[in-house]
Amino acid sequence: MSLELRGITKTFGSFIANDEINLRVETGQIHAILGENGAGKSTLMNIVYGLLKADSGELLVDEKIINISEPSDALSAGIGMVHQHFMLIPVFTVAENIVLGHEKTGKFGALDIETARSAIREVSKDFGFEVDPDAIVETLPVGIQQKVEIIRALIYEAKVLILDEPTAVLTPQETDELLKTMRELKAKGTSIIFITHKLREVREVADQITIIRRGKVVGAVSPQTSEGELASLMVGRTVDLAPEKIKHKVGEPILVAKDLTVRDALGNAVVKKVNFHVNEGEVLAVAGVQGNGQSELARALINLEDHVEGSILLGGNELRGKSIYASLHAGIAFIPESRELDGLVGSFSIAENLILDLHDQAPYTKGITLSAGVVLAEAEKKVKEFDIRSQSVSDAVSTLSGGNKQKVVIARELSRPVKVLVASQPTRGLDVGSIEFVHERILAERDAGRGVILFSTELDEVMALADRIAVMYRGEILDIVDSKVTREELGLLMAGVASKKASA
Amino acid sequence: MKKPLKLMAVVASLTLITGVAVAPASQAAGKVKLCLALDTGGVDDRSFNEGAWKGAQASLVSNAEYLPATSSADFAPNIKKFVDKGCELIVGVGFAISAEIVKSAKANPKIKYAVVDDAGQDCDANWNCKDVPNVKGLTFQTDEAAFMAGYLAAGMSKTGKVATYGGAPYPTVTIFMDGFARGVAHYNKLKGKSVQVLGWDPANPKSGTFVGNFSDQAKALTISKGFEQQGADIILPVGGILGASYAAESEKSKKSLTIWVDSDAYNTLTAGKSIILSTVVKEIGASIKSVAKDVADKKFTASKYVGTLKNKGVSLAPYHDLSGQVPGTLKNEIRAIRDSIIAGKLKVN
Amino acid sequence: MMRNSLSKFGQAIKLPGLSFGLAFTLTGFIIAFSDSKVLSKIGSPLEFIKSAGATAGNAYLALFQGSIFDINLTKSHNFFQGFYPLSETIVIATPLILTGLSVALAFKSGLFNIGAQGQFIFGAIGASYVGFHFHLPLVIHVIAAALAGMALASIWGGAVGLLKAKTGAHEVILTIMMNYIAGYFILWTLKTSQFLRPGRIDPIAPEVNQSARLPLLAGANLRIHAGIFIALAAALFVWWLLTKTTIGYKFRAVGANGQAAKTAGISVPFVLTATMAICGALAGLGGAVQVLGSEHALNADIAGSFGFDAITVALLGRAQPLGTVFAALLFGALHAGGRTMQSNTGVPLDIVLVTQALIVLFIAAPTFVRFIFRLKKLNSSAGLTSKGWNG
Structure with missing residues (x-):
């Protein structure tokens, strides 16, 4: 089945989200739509799926104009969608989730779940998925949950499958698995619209690439196009993807972790006796597949975890057991894994968020009152320095884009005297432009002689920034290697296969 | 929904302007204006509030009305309301209201008061209690x-x-x-x-x-x-x-x-x-009827009413x-x- | 600037205002339709509408007479006395402002303080004891009594914050349980020889000394007392605390996103304890004002439903100090007016409770109000209640 979009235009007030967009997806083609966050990709797909109505333009399926005003129209036209945030009920089983909205009842009004079960098994067999129809969704890994969404679309006979940022939540392994699945779907004749901003994946799997910038199609290119070119098209200027590692001076160890163990509330060790150090002017990356104890280790470094054993020495002073406040003000800057949950108070203004850690210190406070003038003035300075784009520093931080939110967090964390920067997944969910900015800041800190501990599940990021790489697997640091390691070696370590050097 | 709102506003403002306020119950001549300040619990508590109200309604010599209390803070303003309305006999139902009854009685010597379940006396810090001439206690053995x-x-x-x-x-x-x-x-x-x-x-x-x-x-x-x-x-x-x-x-x-x-x-x-x-x-109701009759007959005294088996103020039911x-x-x-x-x-x- | 803040104000009162109007309209129907005289005229529509309108109109006129101004009182007494109802409204609103502020402040820190009732009781006990037991100079006595009540209630409230911070126990459960304890504690207290009023065997404490009473503002015939200034000052204090101080900043940060506040080094246990201690002090001041201002003697029922109505008041006031003041005044007016409504027109006092409930219902269901009035956008306070539960 082919799908064609002709002159789709959508405006929100004076803001043009989609401007005369044309594109064509051929039968059995993987068509990637590439664009930065806010470029208009999601708006476009929501129009195709019937969640939004276009101001003008038309949709053609197999050369015939169709009218889609709600998702059920899209479904009956053979268009399925897997949303970035899954539309699954966590406490239901896979089969129950799949019949949701299509409940058929058998005798005495009982829910007919058996048909769904066998359909799931059938689809799973066809595509080699291992999905148990009776598993409770919330107990499944994210990758499998995504497959449940795909199965649902397939069971309801989607011929065009829209995948909205499907790899944003996946580990590298899960990503590879998804790309494989996409190829299989394509081989069986399903067309796929693949929305993403990750260049490597696009080049690996797409047949055709359409690039959208500020609501307009700015390029239709083949997957042979280089990453640099794609990035430039996306951002609208030349982008430095792999920042050059200039020679920098590595100094003395500034933070040393000895036999550090972190336990969860139940007493299970999630980080097991790890030892590492970071030197002044050095980036130590902690790599690993999501969920191997990195998050807890990062949090433990500023005493956010409750049950920690061992020792954390910052410049020779023990930090373990001190308060979070003490850790932060001893010289650790902390970029938490989730900007929204741990980094920012969404309803607070940008200015208020910039003093979350310093609000009770001079010059922001006088006696017990806040100095509103100083707070605003300092915020204006920070907004300029870190290029935080907003109407006013009094705007609620929740109105900012992901990249600008992260800039607020970074600006705040670097406003204290810093000895070590702990950054946990600092570029997760960011667009290329923002990633570039974050990377530059991290390297700038390193060049200024600070120690940086970078927790990341993105291999590209780890390879691009790290001086040394510690790989975590099941709560342990399997090995600490230097940055000359290959992708393959690193991948093996992340999968739990210890390197020769470590086992020797 | 909009229209009724407007209508209501018009009606309300009309009544405000013209000052047309309908008197609730026509005042029959010669009857005692009997006002009950109830204890908390509501008028339909199937207990003493209800008993008192029923008794007051059954009184042939008076026109009765009541005010309920949502908390003890309502006692004083409720009594004050009755004073302003020109009630002739104000009955506080329950000992909790007694202090406020006594206070009001001392300030308004022309109005008669009664209080259920209390002697309705004015006591000083040394337990020296004296009757208040216009308060009758209604108590029960x-x-x-x-x-x-x-x-x-x-x-x-x-x-x-x-x-x-x-x-x-x-x-x-x-x-x-x-x-x-x-x-x-x-x-x-x-x-x-x-x-x-x-x-x-x-x-x-x-x-x-x-x-x-x-x-x-x-x-x-x-x-x-x-x-x-x-x-x-x-x-x-x-x-x-x-x-x-x-x-x-x-x-x-x-x-x-x-x-x-x-x-x-x-x-x-x-x-x-x-x-x-x-x-x-x-028989709280009987006691209230009795004091209402006293007021109607101009025989009101501050001497305590005590319900006993003898005067049928208390009894054992069938x-x-x-x-x-x-x-x-x-x-x-x-x-x-x-x-x-x-x-x-x-x-x- | 001026215009901007005006429209902001308009925006803020739009939803409560509409809910208010809608509730009154509905209540009007209930009043009319529950009147047998009105129903008897159902045969002739015109008569019926006239009668229904008159019944509801009279009830609301009585509500006005009982809460703001009563012309009849100016005839029987003097012009000034016509404001007796307004004085009553303010007397009831005064403790309600304070307990409402207690709940509102807790909301700002992400806490749901159901415990204003218990805190009120302890405030009343403290103020009462200092008020009748000691003999102190004029101004000092009333201040000492109020402070004693606040201190006691502050400890009582602060304990909730501390328990939550140290053990993770939910403040809603803690405060509900502590309300029970406070309720029984006052019963016991009033039976002790310290508190029993001489000459009385029922649970009522001696009246506080003259020196410990809040001065009346408009002579002996009106009950309005200086407590209203205390309540307004408290509202100003809460506003200042929340918007101008570092402590208030901490409160709001923890309330809006406790995780982020913690990650940035703000001590959540401190915020929980401090918030609840201040909330306790506010509700306790409410109890103190009630004893020192209008009741003068502690009794088992002193708290009435001031602590529970406070939740509604805070919600209606959208957890804003100024909003809480207005909401409390509205509730005070409904309560005071309900008395006259019952007395003059026979419409039961309970109808006032129905109105209150309807107002809250519409506040809690902004979508419904929006639907009825075809409003596009109203920034709702619906998130407020649920937020409190995240704690």
């Missing part, structure tokens, strides 16, 4: 009727155990329990038996069983069930509607019979009638459905006890 109920319970108990508990240890509550326990003791003395009273011992008031308020029926039910398990087969809950859940439950389980208080439960309860052995009746189960001899003995109390030959306290 409920222990006289409760004494009869105790005798009845002891005579009817098969297990040799009866029980009582109260809403809160207020004197107006414990007087029931005192009379009940002494009635049982009287039975034991006469008959040489040893029927036990659970939940109250007049000699040791601190050990008494109380719910803590007058509204928690669930807790009252729990307490009742506890007594049933200890073997009590007749229970007297003292606290208005408090025992309603228990009565309804007991009607099903048949584990115990109930003796009610205040107004005859047979006429007010919806569930549990069949296990109501009797009621220790406190046995109703259970009458057949009460032995004739027991009925006669109870009648004799009443006569002795009325004649002053038998002291209940």
Whole structure:
């Protein structure tokens, strides 16, 4: 089945989200739509799926104009969608989730779940998925949950499958698995619209690439196009993807972790006796597949975890057991894994968020009152320095884009005297432009002689920034290697296969 | 929705402008304007608020109205409202309102006041109490009727155990329990038996069983069930509607019979009638009627009204459905006890 | 600037205002339709509408007479006395403002303080004891009594914050349970020889000394007392605390996103304890003002439903100090007016409770109000209640 979009235009007030967009997806083609966050990709797909109505333009399926005003129209036209945030009920089983909205009842009004079960098994067999129809969704890994969404679309006979940022939540392994699945779907004749901003994946799997910038199609290119070119098209200027590692001076160890163990509330060790150090002017990356104890280790470094054993020495002073406040003000800057949950108070203004850690210190406070003038003035300075784009520093931080939110967090964390920067997944969910900015800041800190501990599940990021790489697997640091390691070696370590050097 | 809103506003403003306010009830000439300031609990509490209001309505010599209280903070403004409205007799229902009644009475010597369950006296810090000339206390020797109920319970108990508990240890509550326990003791003395009273011992008031308020029926039910398990087969809950859940439950389980208080439960309860052995009746309504008549006849005095068996201010209600189960001899003995109390030959306290 | 803040204000009161109007309209129907005189005229529509309008109109006129101004009182007394109803409204609103502020402040820190009732009781006990037991100079006595009440209630409230911080126990459960304890504690207190009023056997404490009473503002015939200034000052204080101070900043940060606040080094246990201590002090001041201002003597029922109505008041006031003041005044007016409505027109006081409930219902269901009035966008406060539960 082919799908064609002709002159789709959508405006929100004076803001043009989609401007005369044309594109064509051929039968059995993987068509990637590439664009930065806010470029208009999601708006476009929501129009195709019937969640939004276009101001003008038309949709053609197999050369015939169709009218889609709600998702059920899209479904009956053979268009399925897997949303970035899954539309699954966590406490239901896979089969129950799949019949949701299509409940058929058998005798005495009982829910007919058996048909769904066998359909799931059938689809799973066809595509080699291992999905148990009776598993409770919330107990499944994210990758499998995504497959449940795909199965649902397939069971309801989607011929065009829209995948909205499907790899944003996946580990590298899960990503590879998804790309494989996409190829299989394509081989069986399903067309796929693949929305993403990750260049490597696009080049690996797409047949055709359409690039959208500020609501307009700015390029239709083949997957042979280089990453640099794609990035430039996306951002609208030349982008430095792999920042050059200039020679920098590595100094003395500034933070040393000895036999550090972190336990969860139940007493299970999630980080097991790890030892590492970071030197002044050095980036130590902690790599690993999501969920191997990195998050807890990062949090433990500023005493956010409750049950920690061992020792954390910052410049020779023990930090373990001190308060979070003490850790932060001893010289650790902390970029938490989730900007929204741990980094920012969404309803607070940008200015208020910039003093979350310093609000009770001079010059922001006088006696017990806040100095509103100083707070605003300092915020204006920070907004300029870190290029935080907003109407006013009094705007609620929740109105900012992901990249600008992260800039607020970074600006705040670097406003204290810093000895070590702990950054946990600092570029997760960011667009290329923002990633570039974050990377530059991290390297700038390193060049200024600070120690940086970078927790990341993105291999590209780890390879691009790290001086040394510690790989975590099941709560342990399997090995600490230097940055000359290959992708393959690193991948093996992340999968739990210890390197020769470590086992020797 | 918009239109009715406008209409309402128009109507409201019209009445405001023209000052057309309809007087609620036409004032019949010569009748006493009788105003009841109720205690918390609402007018339909199936207890003393309700009893008082019914009595006031039944009074032929007066036009009655009432104001309910949502908390004790309403007492003073409610009374003030009545003063401003020109009420001739203001009755405070319940001892809790007594202080405010006395205060208002002293400020408005021309208005007559009465207060239920309290002497309505003005006391100083040294317990020197004196009557206020325009306040009449309406009190009740409920222990006289409760004494009869105790005798009845002891005579009817098969297990040799009866029980009582109260809403809160207020004197107006414990007087029931005192009379009940002494009635049982009287039975034991006469008959040489040893029927036990659970939940109250007049000699040791601190050990008494109380719910803590007058509204928690669930807790009252729990307490009742506890007594049933200890073997009590007749229970007297003292606290208005408090025992309603228990009565309804007991009607099903048949584990115990109930003796009610205040107004005859047979006429007010919806569930549990069949296990109501009797009621220790406190005729609040009669007392209010009596004081209203005094005012109408210009015979009002500050001397306390005391409801007794003699003046029928308190009584033991009929046995109703259970009458057949009460032995004739027991009925006669109870009648004799009443006569002795009325004649002053038998002291209940 | 001026215009901007005006439209902001308009925006803020739009939803409560509409809910208010809608509730009154509905209540009007209930009043009219529950009147047998009105119903008897159902045969002739015109008569019926006239009668219904008159009944509801009279009820609301009485509500006005009972809460703001009563012309009849100016005839029987003097012009000034016509404002007796307004004085009553303010007397009831005064403690309600304070308990409402207590709940509102807790909301700002992400806490749901159901415990204003218990805190009120302890404030009343403290103020009462200092008020009748000691003999102190004029101004000092009333201040000492109020402070004693606040201190006691502050400890009582602060304990909730501390328990939550140290054990993770939910403040809603803690405060509900502590309300029970406070309720029984006052019963016990009033039975002790320290508190029992001489000459009385029922649970009522001696009246506080003249020196410990809040001065009346408009002579002996009106009950309005200086407590209203205390309540307004408290509202100003809460506003200042929340918007101008570092402590208030901490409160709001923890309330809006406790995780982020913690990660940035703000001590959540401190915020929980401090918030609840201040909330306790506010509700306790409410109890103190009630004893020292209008009741003068502690009794078992002193708290009425001030602590529970406070939740509604805070919600209606959208957890804003100024909003809480207005909401409390509205509730005070409804309560005071309800008395006259019952007395003059026979419409039961309970109808006022129905109106209150309807107002809250519409506040809690902004979508419904929006639907009825075809409003596009109203910034709702619906998130407020749920937020409190996240704690």
